[in-house]
Amino acid sequence: MLQVRNLHKSFGGFKAVNGANLQVADGEIVAVIGPNGAGKTTLFNLITGILSPDGGQVMFKGEDITGLPAHRTCKKGITRSFQVVNIFSRLTVFENVRIAVLSQQGKTFNLFTPSRRLVTDETASILKSVGLMKKKDSVCGALSHGDQKVLEIAIALGGKPELLILDEPTAGMSPEETARCIDLIKELRSSMGLTILFCEHDMEIVFGIANRIMVMVRGATIIQGACDEVRCNQAVQDAYLGGGDVCSV
Amino acid sequence: MGARKSIVALVIVLAILAIAPLGLPRFYTYLIALIVTTGLLSTSLNFVLGFGGIYQFHHAVFYGAGAYGAAIMIAKLGYSGWLGFVAGPLVAAALSFIIGLICVRLSKLYFGMLQISLGSLVWAIVYRWYGFTGGDDGIHGIPMPELVGSPLGAYYFALIVGGLSLLVMHRILNSPFGSTLQGIRDNAVRSQAVGVNVRRHQLAAIVIAGFFGGVAGVLFVVVDNSVFPDMMFWTLSLEITIMALLGGWLTFLGPMLGAAVIVCLRTFVSGFTDYWTLILGILLVLVILFLPEGLLGYVLEAWKRRTSESAEG
Numbered sequence: 001m002l003q004v005r006n007l008h009k010s011f012g013g014f015k016a017v018n019g020a021n022l023q024v025a026d027g028e029i030v031a032v033i034g035p036n037g038a039g040k041t042t043l044f045n046l047i048t049g050i051l052s053p054d055g056g057q058v059m060f061k062g063e064d065i066t067g068l069p070a071h072r073t074c075k076k077g078i079t080r081s082f083q084v085v086n087i088f089s090r091l092t093v094f095e096n097v098r099i100a101v102l103s104q105q106g107k108t109f110n111l112f113t114p115s116r117r118l119v120t121d122e123t124a125s126i127l128k129s130v131g132l133m134k135k136k137d138s139v140c141g142a143l144s145h146g147d148q149k150v151l152e153i154a155i156a157l158g159g160k161p162e163l164l165i166l167d168e169p170t171a172g173m174s175p176e177e178t179a180r181c182i183d184l185i186k187e188l189r190s191s192m193g194l195t196i197l198f199c200e201h202d203m204e205i206v207f208g209i210a211n212r213i214m215v216m217v218r219g220a221t222i223i224q225g226a227c228d229e230v231r232c233n234q235a236v237q238d239a240y241l242g243g244g245d246v247c248s249v
Numbered sequence: 250m251g252a253r254k255s256i257v258a259l260v261i262v263l264a265i266l267a268i269a270p271l272g273l274p275r276f277y278t279y280l281i282a283l284i285v286t287t288g289l290l291s292t293s294l295n296f297v298l299g300f301g302g303i304y305q306f307h308h309a310v311f312y313g314a315g316a317y318g319a320a321i322m323i324a325k326l327g328y329s330g331w332l333g334f335v336a337g338p339l340v341a342a343a344l345s346f347i348i349g350l351i352c353v354r355l356s357k358l359y360f361g362m363l364q365i366s367l368g369s370l371v372w373a374i375v376y377r378w379y380g381f382t383g384g385d386d387g388i389h390g391i392p393m394p395e396l397v398g399s400p401l402g403a404y405y406f407a408l409i410v411g412g413l414s415l416l417v418m419h420r421i422l423n424s425p426f427g428s429t430l431q432g433i434r435d436n437a438v439r440s441q442a443v444g445v446n447v448r449r450h451q452l453a454a455i456v457i458a459g460f461f462g463g464v465a466g467v468l469f470v471v472v473d474n475s476v477f478p479d480m481m482f483w484t485l486s487l488e489i490t491i492m493a494l495l496g497g498w499l500t501f502l503g504p505m506l507g508a509a510v511i512v513c514l515r516t517f518v519s520g521f522t523d524y525w526t527l528i529l530g531i532l533l534v535l536v537i538l539f540l541p542e543g544l545l546g547y548v549l550e551a552w553k554r555r556t557s558e559s560a561e562g
Contacts, residue, residue, distance in 0.1 A: 048442065074444035082442075088435040091428075099432045100443040108429040108445060109453070111421050115428045159443050 007056035018219035100158025288508035302434030307368030313481025315463025345459020387477030497543025
């Protein structure tokens with residue numbers, strides 16, 4: 001579904017992404033891991049068009065989407081959540097998701113129908129699926145951090161994605177919230193048939209839900225493969241997992 | 250505030266305004282018409298400023314464009330008044346499209362600075378082009394259609410057109426376009442990520458705001474039968490920005506309230522002292538320090554708190 005080939009991006013002299021490669025097949029859950037500053041978020045920004053790459057290629061469903069602006073990649077079927085909570089803080093939970101649904105349906109240039117009459121069912125069903133329906137009228141700036149992270153995912157779902165990209169979905173969550181979030185991600189794949197690409201620091205989560213793992217170090221892909229293959233790879237252990245023998249864990 | 254209560258309040262206000270000329274001296278109807286005109290201008294600015302988060306620092310230029318568009322159509326080119334009234338807002342919308350197209354690629358303060366520059370350029374042209382715009386004298390004694398030729402006719406025209414414009418803007422702000430605009434204000438990157446073409450929506454909002462700024466300009470022509478370059482001087486832009494801040498820039502009717510306060514202050518206090526702007530300045534400092542959401546913003550907030558308390562208790 002998604003192929004990233006030899007992607008490059010520099011900021012000034014700093015090579016944030018320096019030869020990233022990634023394959024995501026239909027229906028897979030793929031994790032990107034790597035130390036802080038490895039370029040994971042930049043990679044996601046390049047795929048979704050928030051940033052434009054200096055070199056390399058991004059193919060989605062056989063189509064070249066390299067450098068396409070964010071609002072276009074979203075319409076192609078790639079939506080994302082953000083690592084640092086990035087929501088419409090003055091609006092309610094419901095309104096947050098509704099904007100995404102309105103945009104997905106191409107209704108944002110409708111000038112005269114009241115918004116409250118449109119897409120309420122679609123919005124409600126998304127909120128139900130992530131368990132935020134009870135809080136739909138809360139101004140989302142006032143939600144707990146965990147709920148805001150879930151709202152992130154809900155907004156991304158509003159774009160009716162085929163490929164959902166989650167940038168550290170559980171960062172800053174309590175253990176209970178994390179458990180709930182993991183269940184949610186699994187549920188999204190099984191019930192909605194979504195393909196999911198995510199990055200995460202918590203190895204338990206990564207090995208728990210990913211089908212395949214891509215490892216980035218200093219902007220470059222060092223390996224992509226099945227969990228066991230990655231876990232036992234010497235280069236990964238040296239670079240990232242601390243050099244100890246984790247293969248037997 | 251419940252929708253029904255708001256409608257009742259609105260109807261009462263409209264009814265009072267409708268019968269006001271019967272009991273009030275002519276000066277006061279002129280004053281009310283001026284408040285409606287200036288308030289509409291400030292509301293149209295707030296459409297992009299408060300609801301769009303776009304720093305349109307020189308909005309008055311579209312007020313001037315609407316007024317001059319109508320005045321020149323009527324007084325220089327000899328078209329009928331009604332045609333001039335339609336042409337004014339269209340001229341303003343066209344100008345806002347051109348200026349908006351140039352500025353919209355910049356963000357926040359950079360947008361504001363470029364917008365002031367381009368607006369001032371338009372002002373300079375109008376100020377100097379004696380043959381066409383009347384230069385710094387402006388154009389006076391613009392002939393009006395009979396229906397709006399009398400002060401009373403002008404008053405009702407301003408009231409009706411001003412009211413309709415407010416309704417349309419209110420409607421737009423509650424539409425998907427309005428929701429999207431407010432989403433862009435709160436978080437442009439997120440808006441992009443859900444598939445919104447941010448620049449295109451901002452440009453559309455700028456054109457809509459410019460159009461209604463132009464409508465306000467036409468109202469001024471009808472009420473005052475004259476235009477002059479001060480209408481698009483940057484100080485007026487500052488004044489209507491202050492009105493929006495004073496009244497509450499996150500509320501729809503805040504700018505109208507701000508306009509009422511400032512126009513009254515200017516009219517009545519300037520009779521006693523030349524330093525009325527000093528009083529305005531102190532008032533503004535107090536509002537910014539103690540009521541950062543503006544007068545109406547504060548009232549609505551207090552209202553919400555009371556109703557939620559009584560609902561809980």
